[in-house]
Amino acid sequence: xxxxxxxxxxxxxxxxxxxxxxxxxxxxxxxxxxxxxxxxxxxxxxxxxxxxxxxxxxxxxxxxxxxxxxxxxxxxxxxxxxxxxxxxxxxxxxxxxxxxxxxxxxxxxxxxxxxxxxxxxxxxxxxxxxxxxxxxxxxxxxxxxxxxxxxxxxxxxxxxxxxxxxxxxxxxxxxxxxxxxxxxxxxxxxxxxxxxxxxxxxxxxxxxxxxxxxxxxxxxxxxxxxxxxxxxxxxxxxxxxxxxxxxxxxxxxxxxxxxxxxxxxxxxxxxxxxxxxxxxxxxxxxxxxxxxxxxxxxxxxxxxxxxxxxxxxxxxxxxxxxxxxxxxxxxxxxxxxxxxxxxxxxxxxxxxxxxxxxxxxxxxxxxxxxxxxxxxxxxxxxxxxxxxxxxxxxxxxxxxxxxxxxxxxxxxxxxxxxxxxxxxxxxxxxxxxxxxxxxxxxxxxxxxxxxxxxxxxxxxxxxxxxxxxxxxxxxxxxxxxxxxxxxxxxxxxxxxxxxxxxxxxxxxxxxxxxxxxxxxxxxxxxxxxxxxxxxxxxxxxxxxxxxxxxxxxxxxxxxxxxxxxxxxxxxxxxxxxxxxxxxxxxxxxxxxxxxxxxxxxxxxxxxxxxxxxxxxxxxxxxxxxxxxxxxxxxxxxxxxxxxxxxxxxxxxxxxxxxxxxxxxxxxxxxxxxxxxxxxxxxxxxxxxxxxxxxxxxxxxxxxxxxxxxxxxxxxxxxxxxxxxxxxxxxxxxxxxx
Numbered sequence: 252x253x254x255x256x257x258x259x260x261x262x263x264x265x266x267x268x269x270x271x272x273x274x275x276x277x278x279x280x281x282x283x284x285x286x287x288x289x290x291x292x293x294x295x296x297x298x299x300x301x302x303x304x305x306x307x308x309x310x311x312x313x314x315x316x317x318x319x320x321x322x323x324x325x326x327x328x329x330x331x332x333x334x335x336x337x338x339x340x341x342x343x344x345x346x347x348x349x350x351x352x353x354x355x356x357x358x359x360x361x362x363x364x365x366x367x368x369x370x371x372x373x374x375x376x377x378x379x380x381x382x383x384x385x386x387x388x389x390x391x392x393x394x395x396x397x398x399x400x401x402x403x404x405x406x407x408x409x410x411x412x413x414x415x416x417x418x419x420x421x422x423x424x425x426x427x428x429x430x431x432x433x434x435x436x437x438x439x440x441x442x443x444x445x446x447x448x449x450x451x452x453x454x455x456x457x458x459x460x461x462x463x464x465x466x467x468x469x470x471x472x473x474x475x476x477x478x479x480x481x482x483x484x485x486x487x488x489x490x491x492x493x494x495x496x497x498x499x500x501x502x503x504x505x506x507x508x509x510x511x512x513x514x515x516x517x518x519x520x521x522x523x524x525x526x527x528x529x530x531x532x533x534x535x536x537x538x539x540x541x542x543x544x545x546x547x548x549x550x551x552x553x554x555x556x557x558x559x560x561x562x563x564x565x566x567x568x569x570x571x572x573x574x575x576x577x578x579x580x581x582x583x584x585x586x587x588x589x590x591x592x593x594x595x596x597x598x599x600x601x602x603x604x605x606x607x608x609x610x611x612x613x614x615x616x617x618x619x620x621x622x623x624x625x626x627x628x629x630x631x632x633x634x635x636x637x638x639x640x641x642x643x644x645x646x647x648x649x650x651x652x653x654x655x656x657x658x659x660x661x662x663x664x665x666x667x668x669x670x671x672x673x674x675x676x677x678x679x680x681x682x683x684x685x686x687x688x689x690x691x692x693x694x695x696x697x698x699x700x701x702x703x704x705x706x707x708x709x710x711x712x713x714x715x716x717x718x719x720x721x722x723x724x725x726x727x728x729x730x731x732x733x734x735x736x737x738x739x740x741x742x743x744x745x746x747x748x749x750x751x752x753x754x755x756x757x758x759x760x761x762x763x764x765x766x767x768x769x770x771x772x773x774x775x776x777x778x779x780x781x782x783x784x785x786x787x788x789x790x791x792x793x794x795x796x797x798x799x800x801x802x803x804x805x806x807x808x809x810x811x812x813x814x815x816x817x818x819x820x821x822x823x824x825x826x827x828x829x830x831x832x833x834x835x836x837x838x839x840x841x842x843x844x845x846x847x848x849x850x851x852x853x854x855x856x857x858x859x860x861x862x863x864x865x866x867x868x869x870x871x872x873x874x875x876x877x878x879x880x881x882x883x884x885x886x887x888x889x890x891x892x893x894x895x896x897x898x899x900x901x902x903x904x905x906x907x908x909x910x911x912x913x914x915x916x917x918x919x920x921x922x923x924x925x926x927x928x929x930x931x932x933x934x935x936x937x938x939x940x941x942x943x944x945x946x947x948x949x950x951x952x953x954x955x956x957x958x959x960x961x962x963x964x965x966x967x968x969x970x971x972x973x974x975x976x977x978x979x980x981x982x983x984x985x986x987x988x
Contacts, residue, residue, distance in 0.1 A: 847898075
């Protein structure tokens with residue numbers, strides 16, 4: 252026996268197993284008990300479903316109902332912006348600037364005729380009188396249409412009001428849920444008459460018209476109370492497709508649908524439906540222009556106010572009244588002068604602009620930037636460009652700034668230059684030419700005569716060899732031209748000498764030209780151009796008032812010298828008026844300068860293009876108004892007048908300027924320029940007293956920019972110089988003790 256093994260191995264333990272129980276036999280449930288158990292489960296599921304789909308939403312809807320507010324039309328108007336009223340300088344209304352949310356003129360229920368309400372109810376929500384703010388059947392139909400690809404929504408008038416009032420059109424369940432709660436609450440809070448009135452006060456109808464009153468004016472030029480059932484049907488039909496209001500087929504279809512629904516609802520008799528004729532809206536151009544605010548004036552005013560801290564958000568939130576500097580008589584005269592001057596022109600590439608500025612204040616008296624609405628390539632209406640704020644080559648109208656720079660150096664009008672043509676200059680590739688024989692003069696041409704004749708060779712020589720291009724640019728900016736470097740749009744290019752004759756890279760806006768010449772008219776005092784006198788808020792309090800800043804343009808802190816320089820420029824420009832066959836208004840002294848920029852012919856153009864021009868100007872002034880007229884093209888195009896004649900500053904821009912000045916100054920008090928002593932350097936040796944020439948009758952100019960004066964005109968100029976000398980001697984005699 253192995254005792255060691257016995258001690259090391261554990262004893263064996265037997266494993267006991269539990270005998271398996273026999274399975275209980277399955278007891279079959281009787282039929283009625285089984286059915287009761289099944290129905291118990293169904294009821295439980297139904298209770299849960301009812302709770303999920305009815306009780307919980309009901310509680311949530313109830314909570315939403317008590318937490319939301321229904322915005323009033325007045326609140327909507329306040330939240331989405333208020334129209335800004337613009338006034339002319341005499342306090343009469345110019346127009347309203349409507350914010351993106353629209354000019355919602357709030358009307359009372361009694362101000363909207365029943366025929367308009369019924370047309371909208373029949374077209375937009377036939378169950379409006381009976382529903383509780385939402386239509387379950389309409390919601391189901393809308394859902395079905397979305398699934399099947401059909402069209403048509405399920406929103407009631409109350410829902411549409413809420414959606415438009417909130418500005419939330421997101422296709423989310425949350426938005427729709429809140430909308431339903433607000434619509435239901437609205438119908439529990441307000442009468443149906445108040446609901447349809449609120450809806451009609453804010454809904455969009457197209458043509459920029461928010462609210463039924465604005466729509467009636469935009470489409471038919473009348474108040475809502477004057478609409479008949481056919482006109483009401485068209486406006487009601489356009490609510491669903493306001494963006495296609497100018498599509499005749501769409502407008503007619505929507506009008507017909509509205510009438511059919513009015514008949515179905517019993518709002519029309521069969522005879523009325525059969526007799527209805529489509530109410531043709533007034534043309535879109537008339538709709539926008541009738542009582543509409545000039546968009547170019549608005550653009551300038553908004554920019555001016557933004558620079559003073561009244562930004563877009565503040566601009567539409569204060570119920571502001573903007574008192575502008577625009578004179579209604581001047582504005583009307585500008586439009587009339589342009590219309591008369593452009594009558595008969597056949598070249599549709601010809602564009603125009605006119606700006607008038609008050610030299611005594613810097614305020615803009617008239618602003619015409621061209622057509623506010625133009626035709627697109629497919630005949631559609633497009634917003635026009637503001638040509639009064641676009642820079643163009645000024646041509647010879649730049650020469651007064653050459654002269655101002657020359658006078659600043661102490662040189663005078665009797666300084667002499669070679670006025671022959673052509674002339675070559677060192678470092679200049681091409682010879683410089685005058686516009687024609689009438690623009691040329693002798694080798695001893697005075698600056699005064701060169702200005703009258705617009706002699707290119709004299710002014711090119713003057714700038715190249717005396718003032719330098721930088722001197723001209725400086726004088727132009729001192730006069731009031733705003734370049735891109737100081738917040739403007741003009742460009743005074745000094746990289747070559749072309750600035751001397753207004754070509755090359757030098758381009759100036761008509762607005763800047765009117766302002767800069769106004770500095771000459773004001774005796775050398777430069778005042779900032781502005782459109783706004785003051786702004787008042789909804790409470791009548793002054794929110795902004797313009798501060799007129801005046802500077803001595805051409806001589807810092809030396810008013811007398813600046814006035815003398817400006818007066819000598821005026822003396823040089825006064826004879827240009829009769830020379831260009833233009834005239835001053837009766838009893839008003841005036842001065843000015845025409846300008847023409849020649850077209851650069853292209854290889855594919857006929858030889859006659861070499862004689863065409865692309866930009867023409869007339870800028871002139873009296874002591875009370877400075878006006879710039881530009882007639883030209885968008886870019887360098889060969890413009891032609893009737894019969895193919897080229898355009899010049901004195902043939903179209905000049906007569907427009909002349910007509911504007913005659914219209915605006917008719918009946919106003921007589922005025923004359925201040926007299927100053929002539930500037931003369933030792934090498935000039937001439938002293939004259941500044942005196943404008945006598946009035947001459949206006950004549951039509953059908954020749955080139957400067958007509959040859961002939962012997963008679965030259966003799967008149969010599970006599971004028973002699974009279975100036977006599978006047979100076981007389982004034983000296985009166986000053987002696």
